[in-house]
Amino acid sequence: MGDYPTKQMQSRLELTDQIFGPATKYEELRDEIYCQIMKQMSSNNNRFSVEQGWQLLWLCCGLFPPSQSLLKHTQRFLESRRRETLAADCLQRLQSSLRMESRKLPPHQAEVDAIQQNSTQIFHKIHFPNDTEEIFEVATNTRIKNLIQNISKKLDLASADGFSIFVKTHDKVLSLNDTDYFFDSLRQITDWSKKAKRIKDGGGPVNVPYLVFFMRKLWFNVIPGRDAEADRIFHFPQELPKYLRGYHVCSKEEMLNIAALLFRIKVSNDKNQLVMIPKMLKELVPADQLKAMSENEWKKSIVSSFNKQAGMTVEEAKAAFLKVVCRWPTFGCAFFEVKQTSEPSFPDIVRIAVSKEGLTIFHPKTKDVLANHPFNRIANWCSGSTYFHMTIGNLVKGSKFLCETSLGYKMDDLITSYVTMYLREQRAVQTRNHRFNM
Template identity: 55%
Template sequence: MGDHPSRRGRTANELTDQIFEPPLKTEILRDEIYCQIIKQLTDNRNDTSERRGWELMWLATGCFTPSTNLTREVLQFLRSRRNQISTDCVNRMQKTQKNGTRKYPPHQVEVEAIQHKTTQILHKVYFPDDTDEAFEVESSTRAKDFCHNIANKLMLKSSEGFSLFVKIADKVISVPEGDFFFDFVRHLTDWIRKARPTRDGSVPSFTYQVFFMKKLWTNTVPGKDSYADQIFHYHQELPKLLRGYHKCGKEEAAQLGALIYRVKCGDNKSGLANIPRMLRELIPSDLVKASSPDDWKRHIIGYYNKNAGMSSEEAKVEFLRIIYKWPTFGSAFFEVKQTTEPNYPEILLIAINKHGVNLIHPSTKEILATHPFTKISNWSSGNTYFHMTIGNLVRGSKLLCETSLGYKMDDLLTSYISLMLTSMNKQKSVKK
């Protein structure tokens, strides 16, 4: 609060960490923090000190509540003060009582918000169709609530299967739905900082971006939710097709190419002559050289003309309906190196989807094996590997993969299995 002179300048977060880390770890200190802040806010004639005291009170009420014995006194104190922040502190304290205690001290975004006298934090969220929107996030917002808010605002039929992802440094990590949003981002930035120290010992700053995307495709049916198809499903499936991950015939590729062109250009035929130069944007990369550019052009235009009058929105759904028939629809694909199974190629394509873990030949795109989630008994991951046991823990077969994306495979497997168990439990309770 500036009442005690400090010898060196420190960042706001250094100070708030020092104040809030101990009470978050030791419950008995929480009352002490509230008592000290109230004491320093009582008859304080220094405007700067008082302003900072209210900033601390605002941050405290979003992190933890005092004990039952002290709660009434703190609320009485807050209600006796006539300012906007005290009213906001009462609301924050009630939300913290309802939603639970945070694990980490306030995030930099929260500290900066109250220092700039704003009690409303708006966070930008990016979507797969290259649009973005700002959403209000509170200290007590858990990832699940955040997902619901986004789904409601975008008028999606359900938020099931959707997740928030945080992109930081070179990683994109899914936010567990039960975590407080700011806790997770705080944990992530601290982890990256420790993993990548700077040479001069200074604290590196990491910017992050938040994405909202479809993660689990268990109940995804094209045409069932038009907004989800337009904003998410089409734009998330398109890159996988173009990278050549699916097994796709030349006819289907031309058909899909015509739909992709229609999404891009609608009924505008003036660009059709450019198709040979656009092939990488229309045809799977492994099939581009399977026909001459002029052959592709002829085929694509043929299908394009058949779809005359179709809107670009309808073309997106039609595109999804074709891919939906494939066993690899809605997959997350991983190129890995495996050494445990001599019958499989060393470089393997793994697709994780609603059917389980699929092992795919990277050249022919044939599915070599599908391991349903019910048969996977154990899995683990590290910085350079992903390990999985199929069947019995002792006599089952093992698959060890070299990959830097083990954390993503691990998380997907955990999430799909968790969703499967939840729906099984729901079915059981319905039968009862």
């Protein structure tokens, strides 16, 4: 609040961390924080100090409520100062925090920045796979599931099911838990990244830039054409890179048809661009198929397919691409190249695909299926920074599949999410049957 000189310069976030960090962990400290802020604002003639105090109290009321014994005093304090700009908002936040679970971590930078600008509204940029972004209002008590619903509604999606919020840092892309508070999740990820970076760089202040993405995570009930907005913003841009990396098995005819569609998406109906096809092949043909024909043969065949699609718009071409790839069993899969150490008959490097059906292991070059493991056959799984392990079949007598990978956390999270979804569906069916039989 600026009433006492400080020995060293500290950022606003460092100060709010010192004030609220311990109280988010230990409930016994919460009343003390409320008392200290209110006491320092009472009979304080320094206007600057009082303004800082209101900002702190505003943050405090959104994090956790005081105990029942202090609640009436806090409410009376706020009600007796209704002329103050933030008093009514603090009171409202206090009532809200009484009804909800307390926050687990101190305020995020965005919350501190907002209230320092005397703004009680907090906005955050959300990025989408089609290289667009939008600003969304996010409150102190906004949970991930609320934000998913808000985004889905604003984008006019047919359903929010299967979508998730992801945070991308310099070295990881992490999916956020639906039930967590948005700002708690951000703090947890950026704090963890800061700690890891500080250890790596040998101490000192660390800045961790991050981006928040909204993407499809679980690919079930995805039928191209059913939700045009979801196809345009998510399904097409999320599926295209997998196709170009050569993860799918497809016929030459399908590849030529898709190459012509992708060319149309790039240039629309501009036939003057046909001469550019040889230079654009990496953006039109799967990486492992580029040498299947010469550049001129590719060009000739793609032009022929392009002419057959005459009159098609860019959006229709995107929809046509999805209608082809959705027929393949690998549509909607998440792919991971890992080093396996448990199956002597498999190559050292295998490609694992996680889909709504379960987990499939492929030969990375021939794309032959080496093994299929439906979710109900996977007894357990675990991951660390360098591995992913799972047990197939019986937990005691089952076979173990061991992998070396830095993306184990992603595989773990995806399998957990699919299994959780199926268990939720199972419980819903059982509940309906129970009601029907009563």
